[in-house]
Amino acid sequence: MSDFSSLNLHPSILSALTKKGYTTPTPIQAQAIPHVIEGRDILGIAQTGTGKTAAFSLPIIHRMAIAKVKIKPARVQCLILTPTRELAQQIEDNISTYAKQLKISSKAIFGGVGYRPQVQAMSKGLNFLVATPGRLLDLMDDGHVLFEQLEYFILDEADRMLDMGFLRDVKKVIKNLPPKKQTLLFSATMPKDIAALSKELLHDPIRVEVTPESSTVEKISQSVCMVEKSNKPLLLKSILDDKEIKSVLVFTRTKHGADRVVKHLDRNGVTAAAIHGNKSQGARERALNGFRAQKLRVLVATDIAARGIDVNHVSHVINYHLPDDPKSYVHRIGRTARAGREGRAISFCDNDELKLLKGIEKTIQTKLFVDTEHEYHGVAPHISKQVQNKPKTKHIHNQKKKVQKKKMQSRNVKR
Known part of the structure; x- marks a missing residue:
């Protein structure tokens, strides 16, 4: 596949990609986008830096642009669950760029920032909600996020969720999602717990794998x-x-x-x-x-x-x-x-x-x-001046205590 135009994406999306200077899809984009447009569930095995965000967001934006569903207050059309604040914000920024010429709303929510602005954003309803598990559960518990209109669910960096201890929270979120939806799961590796979760979540998925597990970039x-x-x-x-x-x-x-x-x-x-x-x-x-x-x-x-x-x-x-x-x-x-x-x-x-x-x-x-050429190869441990002085100071202090103790003992004997 030579360029994005061959993927039959919405003209507004192609225009946004051209402005960003993107012409050729990465392997995971070329493999995943047609299947996502068809409505298939995806199991994607790919390390970071392979273009995963565009692989799942571009085809979903395309489908939203065609369907033009009106989102009700507090409802979400697409939920993207991700482990860190930085990744959540990065994904939302990319979605905003790709959907700039379309009436598609998006918001990233995560902990560590004000709760009220996130509640206000949810009050209008969103096409895309990108969230970390903890803050999402808070909003769900308070009734600010509802899933009656959910059509798409993306679990990104699934193995990282496991590493960071978020798997229990992820499962709590999943229990509240409607059974009928298109699900995409992306992970750099496939540990047993994530493999088991993928079997529960995905229905007849297409497996997209662009790099071997734990491989490193050749360059x-x-x-x-x-x-x-x-x-x-x-x-x-x-x-x-x-x-x-x-x-x-x-x-x-x-x-x-x-x-x-x-x-x-x-x-x-x-x-x-x-x-x-x-x-x-x-x-x-x-x-x-x-x-x-x-x-x-x-x-x-x-x-x-x-x-x-x-x-x-x-x-x-x-x-x-x-x-x-x-x-x-x-x-x-x-x-x-x-x-x-x-x-x-x-x-x-x-x-x-x-x-x-x-x-x-x-x-x-x-x-x-x-590398044996660096200047500290085989060099003895460096001892700072503070460390050098510590034993000496302690030794002097101990000596003073011993002298004082002997003086006291001498006085007691004389008495």
Whole structure:
């Protein structure tokens, strides 16, 4: 299939795609769109960056444009369930772009922001509701979301829902949906729980699979740097000393770790911001928008950002900490080499992470290249001045206590 015009999409959609500079559908779009237009259920296996959002949204917008259904207050025509705020907003932004010339309404709802504006948006009814499970259940419990007019249900990033512990909430939502609907389920991998859920949800589905499970993008150059834990900040600075590296996404294991990395970079004159679950929605959006606009050179994130952040110009992904789940490695490095570009993924590995490295290599079925040329390869652990002073201070304090104790004992004997 050579271009979008051959998919027989609505002229307004084709016009919007042309303005965005999109001419050729990705493999998952070419395979899925005709079946969705026909009304078939879809089981899509595809990693992030393959064009999944357009694969499910374009044909549904097409069908809505033709049917012109009037949506009643609090009702929803299409529900898209997704695991993170960033992904929900990204999907809604894309839908708004594709349906710009059509009278099709959409809204993204998620926690961490005001409840009232979301209630007001739902009061008019929506063609597309893109939601995270928790806030959706809140609105449903309060009677602000009703599903009598639901025709389409999309469960996106299903395996990520499982990883983040949302599967129970997802099942609660599904219980409230009408049995007659078109369902599309997309997942990068197919663990047992998601496979079982797909069998319950989907009716005679078309399976669309464009990449093997846990595969990595071919255009990404991958390497690992063996480094002592205390030398990781120094190695990161050393890499970023190369001014040609303009846009870097750094992944840490914890929220506090992300904040520490940002402070270290700020002290060394590198513009950076953190994005994680403890940040307010406003702070997360400012950081992401600054990174998109290339005002920030480095975005430091936990795995909450491993999916759903669509920034085409990311040249480097650095795994400051290796992920506990090897599948997360695939999603992390998938943030680079987007839109046909090349990218580089560099992983830091200390002695405590060797098992994690083996798990990653087993999952991707590739032995990562070990970079022995970086300046901290084989270098002894760095000890900061504060750490150096601590034992000495403690030793002096203990010595003082011993002297005072002896004086007291001497006085007691004399008495």
